[in-house]
Amino acid sequence: MFFRPLAADHKEVTVMKKAYEKYIPFVPLKMEHRSWPDKRITKAPIWCSVDLRDGNQALVDPMNLQEKLEYFHTLVDIGVKEIEIGFPSASETEYEICRELIEGGHIPDDVTIQVLVQARPHLIQKTFEAIRGAKHVILHFYNSTSTLQRKVVFHMDMDGITKIATDAAKLIYELSQPVIAEGMDLRYEYSPESFMGTEMDYAVEICQAVIEAIHATPEKKIILNLPTTVENCMPNYFADELEYFISKLPSRDSAIISLHPHNDRGCGVATAEMGLLAGAERIEATLFGNGERTGNVDMVTLAMNMYTQGVDPELDFSDINKIKAMYERCTKMKVGERQPYAGELVFTAFSGSHQDAINKGTAYMEESGSEYWEIPYLPIDPADVGRQYEPIIRINSQSGKGGAAYVMHHNFGFDLPKAMHPEFGHIVQVETDRVGTELKPERIYELFKENYIEATAPYQLVRHSFAEFTDEEGHSHVTFAGTIRCEGSTFQVNGSGNGPIDAFFNAIHGQKMDRFTFVDYKEHAISDGSDSMAVAYIQLRDQEGKDHFGVGISHNINLAPLKGILSAINRAVTGN
Numbered sequence: 001m002f003f004r005p006l007a008a009d010h011k012e013v014t015v016m017k018k019a020y021e022k023y024i025p026f027v028p029l030k031m032e033h034r035s036w037p038d039k040r041i042t043k044a045p046i047w048c049s050v051d052l053r054d055g056n057q058a059l060v061d062p063m064n065l066q067e068k069l070e071y072f073h074t075l076v077d078i079g080v081k082e083i084e085i086g087f088p089s090a091s092e093t094e095y096e097i098c099r100e101l102i103e104g105g106h107i108p109d110d111v112t113i114q115v116l117v118q119a120r121p122h123l124i125q126k127t128f129e130a131i132r133g134a135k136h137v138i139l140h141f142y143n144s145t146s147t148l149q150r151k152v153v154f155h156m157d158m159d160g161i162t163k164i165a166t167d168a169a170k171l172i173y174e175l176s177q178p179v180i181a182e183g184m185d186l187r188y189e190y191s192p193e194s195f196m197g198t199e200m201d202y203a204v205e206i207c208q209a210v211i212e213a214i215h216a217t218p219e220k221k222i223i224l225n226l227p228t229t230v231e232n233c234m235p236n237y238f239a240d241e242l243e244y245f246i247s248k249l250p251s252r253d254s255a256i257i258s259l260h261p262h263n264d265r266g267c268g269v270a271t272a273e274m275g276l277l278a279g280a281e282r283i284e285a286t287l288f289g290n291g292e293r294t295g296n297v298d299m300v301t302l303a304m305n306m307y308t309q310g311v312d313p314e315l316d317f318s319d320i321n322k323i324k325a326m327y328e329r330c331t332k333m334k335v336g337e338r339q340p341y342a343g344e345l346v347f348t349a350f351s352g353s354h355q356d357a358i359n360k361g362t363a364y365m366e367e368s369g370s371e372y373w374e375i376p377y378l379p380i381d382p383a384d385v386g387r388q389y390e391p392i393i394r395i396n397s398q399s400g401k402g403g404a405a406y407v408m409h410h411n412f413g414f415d416l417p418k419a420m421h422p423e424f425g426h427i428v429q430v431e432t433d434r435v436g437t438e439l440k441p442e443r444i445y446e447l448f449k450e451n452y453i454e455a456t457a458p459y460q461l462v463r464h465s466f467a468e469f470t471d472e473e474g475h476s477h478v479t480f481a482g483t484i485r486c487e488g489s490t491f492q493v494n495g496s497g498n499g500p501i502d503a504f505f506n507a508i509h510g511q512k513m514d515r516f517t518f519v520d521y522k523e524h525a526i527s528d529g530s531d532s533m534a535v536a537y538i539q540l541r542d543q544e545g546k547d548h549f550g551v552g553i554s555h556n557i558n559l560a561p562l563k564g565i566l567s568a569i570n571r572a573v574t575g576n
């Protein structure tokens with residue numbers, strides 16, 4: 001609510017203000033020229049994981065020592081070379097974890113640990129104690145620089161805020177000299193916290209002051225980490241700010257530009273990507289985007305986005321399920337079902353047209369031998385992140401005719417003839433409409449079995465024999481004799497032909513079941529565990545021109561088609 005004076009009688013009336021009007025819109029920089037939109041990401045940034053610090057501090061139950069160690073080792077296995085392990089001056093637990101990592105020999109020689117500290121003298125002192133004995137360390141100090149924080153939290157002007165940062169920088173430089181002399185590879189990182197809400201000229205000023213206070217040089221660069229502590233604008237505006245910042249920084253050569261995007265507007269990944277275009281060289285991120293509020297930028301998505309553009313992200317996510325399981329175990333957080341690259345459902349197509357296109361893409365890949373990934377609706381080969389290719393297709397009422405056949409092929413090895421797809425697709429569709437939910441592959445298999453393989457009534461082959469000989473001209477002659485049961489009574493059939501199917505068809509000639517012509521047949525082997533079986537698909541046509549399909553399975557390759565013919569006849573006479 002706010003008060004609006006009325007000119008006429010000078011009485012004040014209250015006016016309801018629309019709720020959204022209380023927000024102050026972000027004012028983008030006015031840029032004459034920008035070069036970042038024309039750039040491309042062609043190489044991986046330096047990755048720094050902040051899972052064990054920013055991610056950890058955002059957990060309902062922060063990780064214990066064992067969990068942090070397990071997480072740390074996973075990050076190392078993924079290939080992260082810079083890992084912020086915590087805030088050792090903040091609590092005894094954090095201090096102990098830092099000591100265990102160093103003393104317990106958990107840190108490989110090519111991995112640098114990073115420790116965070118506020119720009120406050122006693123905390124800086126304590127941090128130096130915590131890192132004793134480590135080989136490679138990044139000491140990361142920060143203070144808030146934004147207009148809002150200066151106004152409502154620190155009640156300080158720009159000079160006061162700059163002094164906090166430069167005093168810390170001087171102290172860190174001083175304390176680090178003996179440590180470096182003893183052989184530690186110690187580097188510095190400074191974050192103007194809430195960079196995104198800081199006047200850009202002031203951000204340049206304070207970062208330059210820190211560069212000078214800490215004696216950074218092109219040979220011993222400082223990491224300038226520019227956080228969107230709370231994401232407050234569109235990623236393109238952020239990229240403009242970054243390009244501006246970098247172009248104005250006098251000692252640009254003495255700094256590595258790092259980003260630390262949060263995700264309040266859901267644009268953390270885009271901010272990081274556009275930030276890389278605008279000149280960032282390093283990214284602080286977390287697995288699956290865990291972090292304060294809506295999280296830090298997601299390292300998996302960012303890296304895999306590069307991967308799908310043909311850029312090596314230099315991180316290994318080839319067993320994403322294992323990483324996800326570790327993450328969920330240690331953080332007690334859940335990875336969402338639609339989380340890019342990692343979610344349960346991200347390699348699943350529900351829509352029929354998607355399923356058809358995936359089928360065609362898969363066939364195209366096989367036939368063309370294409371060296372590129374060219375499958376519609378699958379931006380990435382699921383196998384590249386260790387995911388199964390099989391469960392891509394699930395069947396619901398929106399699935400097309402090819403979907404059910406696809407499941408039969410990819411999940412169970414039944415390669416149905418194309419002509420049969422619509423009929424089986426219809427059977428599955430009727431079932432999805434009936435149950436109103438998605439059908440699991442096992443149910444689709446059951447429907448196939450019930451409708452085709454178990455179509456053994458009314459006609460059933462009780463016993464049979466084949467005799468085969470090849471004449472002088474190489475033609476084969478098969479005679480068939482069999483007993484067929486129908487509704488309790490049995491009858492004998494005999495016939496001969498140029499093959500088992502022909503012989504059987506001739507044998508049933510003149511019987512009641514003799515109103516079909518043979519249209520097509522397909523047979524292939526199917527493995528059932530250690531057992532190999534033949535499966536035959538039969539297409540018959542009745543006198544009205546309607547096609548009927550049947551399927552027979554047998555260890556005997558001559559018997560499978562006969563069972564298939566009987567299955568087709570049985571389905572036709574029972575109206576299935």
Ligand code: KIV
Pocket residue numbers: 054116142191193194225227228229230260262
């Ligand atoms: O989000 C942030 O600004 C931070 C800083 C401490 C780098 O986490």
Ligand code: ZN
Pocket residue numbers: 054227229260262292296
């Ligand atoms: Zn953060």
